[in-house]
Amino acid sequence: MRKTVNTSSRITILLTGIAATLFSLWYGQNNGLLPVAASEDASQVDGIFSLMMTVATGLFLLIQGALLFSAIKFRRRKGDETDGPPIAGNVPLEIAWTAIPTVMVLLISVYSFDVYNTMGGLDREASQDPGPQKVSYRSGQHPGSELLAFDPGQKYLALGVGASPQQKEEPEEPLPVEVNGIQYAWIFTYPDTGVVSGELHLPVGRQIDLKITAGDVLHAFWLPEFRLKQDAVPGRETQLRFEPNRVGEYSVVCAELCGAYHGVMKTTLHVQTPEEYEHWSQEQQIAQADKLENSVAATPNSRSASEFLAPYAERMGVESQTLEQLKASPTASASN
Amino acid sequence: MTTQTEVSTGAQPPEPEVEKQRTWRDYFTFNTDHKVIGIQYLVTSFIFYLIGGALAGVMRTELATPNPNFVQPEFYNRLFTMHGTIMIFLWIIPAGAGFANYLIPLMIGAKDMAFPRLNAVAFWIIPIGGLLLLGSFFVGAPQAGWTSYPPLSLLTGKAGEELWILSVLLLGTSSILGAINFVTTIWKMRVPSMGWNDMPLLCWSMLATSGLILIGTPVLAAAMILLSFDLIVGTTFFNPTGGGDPIVYQHMFWFYSHPAVYIMILPFFGIISEVLPVHARKPIFAYRAIAYSNLAISFLGLLVWAHHMFTSGTPGWLRMFFMATTMLIAVPTGIKVFSWCATLWGGKISLNSSMLFGMGFISAFLIGGLSGVMVASVPFDIHVHDTYFIVAHLHYVLFGGSVLGLFAGIYHWFPKMTGHMLNETWGRIHFALTFIGLNLTFLPMHELGLLGMNRRIALYDAEFQLLNLVCTAGSYLLAVSTIPFLVNAIWSWIRGRQASGNPWKALTLEWQTSSPPAIENFDEEPVLWSGPYDYGIDVLSADSEESVEELLSEVQADVR
Numbered sequence: 072m073r074k075t076v077n078t079s080s081r082i083t084i085l086l087t088g089i090a091a092t093l094f095s096l097w098y099g100q101n102n103g104l105l106p107v108a109a110s111e112d113a114s115q116v117d118g119i120f121s122l123m124m125t126v127a128t129g130l131f132l133l134i135q136g137a138l139l140f141s142a143i144k145f146r147r148r149k150g151d152e153t154d155g156p157p158i159a160g161n162v163p164l165e166i167a168w169t170a171i172p173t174v175m176v177l178l179i180s181v182y183s184f185d186v187y188n189t190m191g192g193l194d195r196e197a198s199q200d201p202g203p204q205k206v207s208y209r210s211g212q213h214p215g216s217e218l219l220a221f222d223p224g225q226k227y228l229a230l231g232v233g234a235s236p237q238q239k240e241e242p243e244e245p246l247p248v249e250v251n252g253i254q255y256a257w258i259f260t261y262p263d264t265g266v267v268s269g270e271l272h273l274p275v276g277r278q279i280d281l282k283i284t285a286g287d288v289l290h291a292f293w294l295p296e297f298r299l300k301q302d303a304v305p306g307r308e309t310q311l312r313f314e315p316n317r318v319g320e321y322s323v324v325c326a327e328l329c330g331a332y333h334g335v336m337k338t339t340l341h342v343q344t345p346e347e348y349e350h351w352s353q354e355q356q357i358a359q360a361d362k363l364e365n366s367v368a369a370t371p372n373s374r375s376a377s378e379f380l381a382p383y384a385e386r387m388g389v390e391s392q393t394l395e396q397l398k399a400s401p402t403a404s405a406s407n
Numbered sequence: 408m409t410t411q412t413e414v415s416t417g418a419q420p421p422e423p424e425v426e427k428q429r430t431w432r433d434y435f436t437f438n439t440d441h442k443v444i445g446i447q448y449l450v451t452s453f454i455f456y457l458i459g460g461a462l463a464g465v466m467r468t469e470l471a472t473p474n475p476n477f478v479q480p481e482f483y484n485r486l487f488t489m490h491g492t493i494m495i496f497l498w499i500i501p502a503g504a505g506f507a508n509y510l511i512p513l514m515i516g517a518k519d520m521a522f523p524r525l526n527a528v529a530f531w532i533i534p535i536g537g538l539l540l541l542g543s544f545f546v547g548a549p550q551a552g553w554t555s556y557p558p559l560s561l562l563t564g565k566a567g568e569e570l571w572i573l574s575v576l577l578l579g580t581s582s583i584l585g586a587i588n589f590v591t592t593i594w595k596m597r598v599p600s601m602g603w604n605d606m607p608l609l610c611w612s613m614l615a616t617s618g619l620i621l622i623g624t625p626v627l628a629a630a631m632i633l634l635s636f637d638l639i640v641g642t643t644f645f646n647p648t649g650g651g652d653p654i655v656y657q658h659m660f661w662f663y664s665h666p667a668v669y670i671m672i673l674p675f676f677g678i679i680s681e682v683l684p685v686h687a688r689k690p691i692f693a694y695r696a697i698a699y700s701n702l703a704i705s706f707l708g709l710l711v712w713a714h715h716m717f718t719s720g721t722p723g724w725l726r727m728f729f730m731a732t733t734m735l736i737a738v739p740t741g742i743k744v745f746s747w748c749a750t751l752w753g754g755k756i757s758l759n760s761s762m763l764f765g766m767g768f769i770s771a772f773l774i775g776g777l778s779g780v781m782v783a784s785v786p787f788d789i790h791v792h793d794t795y796f797i798v799a800h801l802h803y804v805l806f807g808g809s810v811l812g813l814f815a816g817i818y819h820w821f822p823k824m825t826g827h828m829l830n831e832t833w834g835r836i837h838f839a840l841t842f843i844g845l846n847l848t849f850l851p852m853h854e855l856g857l858l859g860m861n862r863r864i865a866l867y868d869a870e871f872q873l874l875n876l877v878c879t880a881g882s883y884l885l886a887v888s889t890i891p892f893l894v895n896a897i898w899s900w901i902r903g904r905q906a907s908g909n910p911w912k913a914l915t916l917e918w919q920t921s922s923p924p925a926i927e928n929f930d931e932e933p934v935l936w937s938g939p940y941d942y943g944i945d946v947l948s949a950d951s952e953e954s955v956e957e958l959l960s961e962v963q964a965d966v967r
Binding site: 104105106115116119120123127130131134135137138141142145146147148151153154155156157158159160161164165168169172173176177179180183184186187190192193194197198199200230232287288289291293295296298299300301302304305306307309322324325326327328329330331332333334335 | 475479480481483484550551552556558559562563647648650651652653654687688689690691692693694695696718719720721722723724726727730731734735737738741742744745746748749751752753754755756757758766769770773774777778780781783784785786787789790792793794853854857858859861862863864865866867868940941942943944
């Protein structure tokens with residue numbers, strides 16, 4: 072190993088190293104592997120990915136290069152039955168490859184911590200586990216309302232990604248949307264207007280506050296273009312806060328296995344200009360206002376569930392949540 | 408070498424029945440010989456590998472097109488549940504235990520494991536557990552994934568789920584019994600002259616593995632039993648309809664199942680550390696760093712479980728804590744990878760099948776390790792959790808890591824185990840097909856996950872089809888790659904060239920006996936005449952012109 076390294080091979084090593092470093096730097100920035108980023112938070116996450124990709128590319132080239140080089144250069148020659156040099160270690164080298172990775176992962180950790188904090192991941196109200204609350208048993212209110220957990224200061228607590236430190240300063244209230252995951256659909260309720268929808272419509276440039284619950288089994292609410300994901304847990308309420316900054320149509324995917332048709336549990340997120348969003352909201356309110364008496368079936372997960380079922384439930388001795396369970400999990404009841 | 412051994416044993420007057428040879432019938436009985444048990448483990452787990460692989464083949468066929476047209480989505484869920492469970496609990500974990508069973512007593516100069524009967528019990532639980540699991544196909548196999556998260560696992564068919572639970576409980580018990588045996592054997596039964604730092608590295612990695620098994624598996628058992636109660640008698644430990652908490656199950660499950668990742672990789676770290684120095688003809692680089700990093704990985708491995716739950720019920724500050732510990736675990740792992748590369752560097756490398764798989768292991772495991780650091784970062788993991796990026800990552804670690812390491816071990820110790828050499832040409836073909844197939848199957852999955860394809864789905868968006876087709880093609884290549892191996896192994900076992908006691912001129916103790924070893928391993932207590940990796944001493948004492956082979960034969964003469 073300690074063969075004399077002559078000048079020309081030193082230069083070769085140096086040039087290879089520089090080329091590998093440059094390539095890593097370039098590839099980290101220009102890998103094009105991620106879909107578009109539709110929020111500032113998403114761009115931040117992409118920044119971490121770029122850094123990690125740069126480091127990973129460098130290490131990849133280093134190790135694979137060493138392997139390939141060894142396989143070619145240090146191949147045993149025919150007839151050579153002797154052993155290699157008895158080098159059993161090199162303390163400075165070992166210290167280097169312990170210390171450098173330690174520093175690198177610490178840097179990545181600190182960077183990730185910072186981004187996560189900026190995203191609102193450490194928002195006190197949105198990053199603490201209130202523990203399981205009662206669910207599915209109680210009749211009466213719509214699912215979610217009994218899930219609220221309060222800290223001693225009567226403040227709302229949930230799990231997930233909340234407001235970033237800067238956003239907390241802003242006077243503007245976020246747009247609240249209640250998200251309910253059931254096998255195999257997402258149902259979005261806009262408490263401000265009472266609109267219930269199977270697709271998510273959001274205005275661009277405004278804080279969004281999603282309160283996520285699940286009606287039957289675990290689901291996970293994933294917005295790939297926003298790099299956000301949070302499990303929907305029956306019995307808990309979880310939260311995601313973000314601000315779309317790019318108009319467009321994005322996918323909403325369920326990422327936690329929730330049954331046979333887990334693969335179809337997806338819908339569309341429409342990020343619209345504030346005007347378009349208002350227009351849509353108005354339309355929905357008109358369309359949904361007068362339908363209850365005429366409808367053959369109403370979604371029991373909407374705000375109107377209790378209202379809709381109360382008289383029947385009383386007469387039949389069936390609690391509304393029981394009905395909801397039955398409707399929400401057809402495969403579950405079938406296989407039981 | 409075989410004849411020599413026979414002569415020498417024949418020369419000893421008081422032991423007339425030592426000549427007894429193993430017959431094939433012994434391998435189908437409750438035999439307490441660790442070598443028989445080791446081979447029983449390896450062959451049984453390989454059969455389950457073929458079954459698990461066949462399931463994967465059906466899944467990839469289904470995924471060749473976006474629509475569910477080959478199998479029903481419900482059946483698809485059963486497939487990946489069984490695939491995961493089989494590959495983990497019936498292939499990689501028992502195969503690692505098989506190698507350890509076969510090799511550890513030989514490597515430390517013992518006659519057998521510390522508790523031979525317990526050892527046989529531990530093995531025979533495995534086929535029972537395996538058949539129980541496969542039997543679930545007749546009553547509706549489980550379909551909640553190998554993680555079996557409630558409430559879904561409580562709602563998708565009782566019989567199959569309960570069989571799954573019982574099977575996991577049995578296999579976990581087997582694993583615990585094995586671990587007790589490994590720890591005791593390594594601790595107590597080394598030849599007197601072998602200190603801790605003279606142990607082959609496989610022993611170190613099995614110590615670390617066994618520690619994890621002993622700490623983690625009982626917690627999994629507890630989770631399984633509670634889940635069983637929820638399933639059968641309607642308790643609500645994990646069932647939110649009665650106020651139970653599904654998140655608690657996740658904690659209990661991952662408290663075992665993350666360490667299980669290390670239970671699955673550490674034995675193969677050990678195997679690689681044995682294989683590389685022998686075929687590179689160089690001492691292992693930084694023995695102590697590799698040995699102790701096992702312990703570091705084992706310790707840190709117990710503190711990272713919640714990184715599987717970053718998007719689940721984990722509070723923000725805990726996400727940060729588990730990110731930090733997970734990042735740190737890259738350091739001891741990195742030490743190993745660097746040390747292996749340094750072992751190769753400057754050596755005289757024989758590019759035989761064992762070495763090719765060994766180098767393939769480093770290459771593929773590296774990719775899994777790098778993506779592992781990425782998913783440790785909470786903000787990034789939130790994006791890729793439960794996507795194909797994770798599927799890619801875990802297969803690079805478990806297939807690229809464990810399975811390639813396993814094959815490196817098989818090519819390395821096959822002569823010792825069977826007394827026959829494997830065919831090198833077919834071994835290299837096996838490597839080429841496996842390595843190309845592996846990368847073709849799993850590399851595109853990274854991109855699928857980043858783009859937005861979630862895992863565990865039988866149907867997906869049409870935009871992902873091209874990459875999925877590549878994955879499917881790769882998986883067929885992987886299926887084909889087992890054929891040369893199977894033919895080679897069976898043919899060589901029966902007809903292969905006779906192997907000498909030490910065909911690789913290796914220095915660890917298992918090579919100081921005949922191939923296959925005598926029934927109680929060594930005719931006399933072996934002598935530790937060098938460290939396990941002291942290659943290159945012939946270069947040191949250049950004027951004496953002694954090669955390792957000559958030294959070895961000298962030692963053999965001394966023994967006699």
